Amino acid sequence: MLKKRIIPCLDMKGGRVVKGVCFEALRDAGDPVETAALYDRLGADELCFLDIGASVENRGTLFEIVERTASRVFLPLTVGGGIRSVEEIRRALNCGADKVSLNSAALANPSLLTEGALRFGSQCIVLAVDVKREGGSWRVYSHGGTRPTSRDAIEWIVEGVRAGAGEILLTSMDRDGTGEGYDLELLERVSRAAEVPLIASGGAGTMDDFRKAFAAGADAALAASLFHFGTVDLRDLRRTLYNAGAPVRPPLPDLPEERP
Amino acid sequence: MGAIPRTAVIDYGMGNIHSVSKALEATGHQVRILAHPDAVFEDFAPSHLVLPGVGAFGEGLSRLEKAGWVPLLRHWIGEDRPFLGICLGMQLLFGESHEFGTHRGLEIFPGSVVSFDPGLGKVPQIGWNEVRRTVDHPLWRGLPPDPDFYFVHSFHVRTADRSIVLGETAYQETYPSFVGRSRVTAVQFHPEKSQRTGLALLKNFGAL
Numbered sequence: 001m002l003k004k005r006i007i008p009c010l011d012m013k014g015g016r017v018v019k020g021v022c023f024e025a026l027r028d029a030g031d032p033v034e035t036a037a038l039y040d041r042l043g044a045d046e047l048c049f050l051d052i053g054a055s056v057e058n059r060g061t062l063f064e065i066v067e068r069t070a071s072r073v074f075l076p077l078t079v080g081g082g083i084r085s086v087e088e089i090r091r092a093l094n095c096g097a098d099k100v101s102l103n104s105a106a107l108a109n110p111s112l113l114t115e116g117a118l119r120f121g122s123q124c125i126v127l128a129v130d131v132k133r134e135g136g137s138w139r140v141y142s143h144g145g146t147r148p149t150s151r152d153a154i155e156w157i158v159e160g161v162r163a164g165a166g167e168i169l170l171t172s173m174d175r176d177g178t179g180e181g182y183d184l185e186l187l188e189r190v191s192r193a194a195e196v197p198l199i200a201s202g203g204a205g206t207m208d209d210f211r212k213a214f215a216a217g218a219d220a221a222l223a224a225s226l227f228h229f230g231t232v233d234l235r236d237l238r239r240t241l242y243n244a245g246a247p248v249r250p251p252l253p254d255l256p257e258e259r260p
Numbered sequence: 261m262g263a264i265p266r267t268a269v270i271d272y273g274m275g276n277i278h279s280v281s282k283a284l285e286a287t288g289h290q291v292r293i294l295a296h297p298d299a300v301f302e303d304f305a306p307s308h309l310v311l312p313g314v315g316a317f318g319e320g321l322s323r324l325e326k327a328g329w330v331p332l333l334r335h336w337i338g339e340d341r342p343f344l345g346i347c348l349g350m351q352l353l354f355g356e357s358h359e360f361g362t363h364r365g366l367e368i369f370p371g372s373v374v375s376f377d378p379g380l381g382k383v384p385q386i387g388w389n390e391v392r393r394t395v396d397h398p399l400w401r402g403l404p405p406d407p408d409f410y411f412v413h414s415f416h417v418r419t420a421d422r423s424i425v426l427g428e429t430a431y432q433e434t435y436p437s438f439v440g441r442s443r444v445t446a447v448q449f450h451p452e453k454s455q456r457t458g459l460a461l462l463k464n465f466g467a468l
Contacts, residue, residue, distance in 0.1 A: 001389065001390065001430065002385060002387050002388070002389045002411075002431055003387055003388040003389065003408060004387075005387050005388065040455065045387070045388060067278070070278055070279050070282065071278075071282045072282075074279065074282075074283050074286070074452055074453060074454070074455055074458060074459060075410070075453055075454075075455050076410055076412075076450075076453050093275070093276050094276060094278060095278065096276060096278040096279045096282070097276075098276070098279075098412065098453065120275070120314075120315065121275075121314055121315050121316070121414075122384065122414075123314070123384040123386060123412045123413065123414065124314075124412075166384055166386070167386060195378050195382060195383065196382055196383070196384075197382050197384075197386045197387070219382070219386070219387065220387070249388050249408050250408075252456070
């Protein structure tokens with residue numbers, strides 16, 4: 001059986017993790033590579049690096065971090081934030097990323113999804129969509145959620161999948177940072193409309209929120225501060241979900257200390 | 261322990277080989293990425309060969325042919341030297357594929373490569389899924405009974421030859437996700453992305 005995935009997300013700016021991780025085990029809470037290695041040991045199913053600074057001059061830094069991470073941590077890695085061209089997708093993949101997430105660049109130029117999918121396969125093209133509820137529908141926002149667009153979420157996601165996206169990373173801006181739980185109605189609607197895997201993002205506050213997101217049709221659930229601040233421990237989360245019968249990977253036995 | 265495996269990773273322009281190389285290094289392989297088969301004979305003299313790859317079957321096959329890898333692969337596999345195909349590198353070993361038209365594969369193993377059906381579930385399959393052990397093999401050594409590995413693919417293998425199936429996975433249907441005959445092995449999943457379980461398999465490969 002294909003398992004539902006738990007994905008910690010590292011928001012980065014200028015090569016440093018924003019909202020540094022609160023773990024005593026970390027020597028440097030701002031170092032993305034160390035943080036990634038910790039989440040790997042704790043049993044994350046996958047990791048997401050999001051460059052929220054997303055400035056062009058920082059792009060080299062981001063790729064260098066991806067390369068260092070992929071040399072040390074052997075789990076799936078998605079990279080996003082400001083990637084605008086097929087060449088930048090290629091560079092990210094060559095550095096060891098498995099998937100690249102596209103947001104504003106895809107809105108400005110949907111053919112980027114197609115070009116990326118034709119060149120590298122749709123499995124590595126993730127369409128990231130930030131949405132805000134308006135009555136019974138959701139409006140898409142661009143530029144890190146700062147600019148409303150004219151697009152409806154469901155329509156844009158269907159168009160994006162048709163264009164070549166192989167996975168959807170869907171963030172509810174209404175729920176993001178609130179800890180009130182994922183927007184389950186949104187997940188149900190998008191899951192029915194999209195024929196590709198769906199990653200829920202925005203709002204996770206408790207362990208049960210993950211179970212609910214999976215039940216609503218999400219194939220994976222992403223969270224950042226929840227894990228960083230230690231509100232929920234990844235190992236406890238997996239054990240609890242697994243024992244409750246959720247289709248997640250079984251807990252791994254405790255690992256011996258990492259080799260120096 | 262035997263000698264340190266000298267492992268050549270074939271670079272034919274099909275997807276990321278960084279992770280494969282690093283994961284092999286992390287499990288005790290001495291790794292060289294090779295873009296041309298002459299290098300196999302010239303200076304590196306590998307003991308182990310890895311064919312990775314992500315992407316389209318036809319494109320992958322024509323790139324292997326153009327770079328001159330096909331005769332070497334046939335010779336290597338014919339001599340039963342340690343070989344591991346990963347993802348597209350597994351699919352290329354089979355008879356034919358129906359990805360964007362019909363292509364003949366290397367026909368090392370009998371069978372074909374077919375697409376998952378978008379009508380039956382989400383395609384591609386992305387994520388962790390179990391590989392059920394069907395036959396014992398040195399690559400399974402020390403692994404849990406039905407371990408989860410990381411998969412990313414839209415096409416999978418079908419074969420009537422049960423003797424080559426070492427492990428199988430259920431997604432839409434039960435299909436071979438781990439095949440092999442003696443020291444020639446191939447996996448649909450990504451050991452280089454499957455954390456400890458994947459690294460254990462790569463370490464076992466080094467001991468073949």
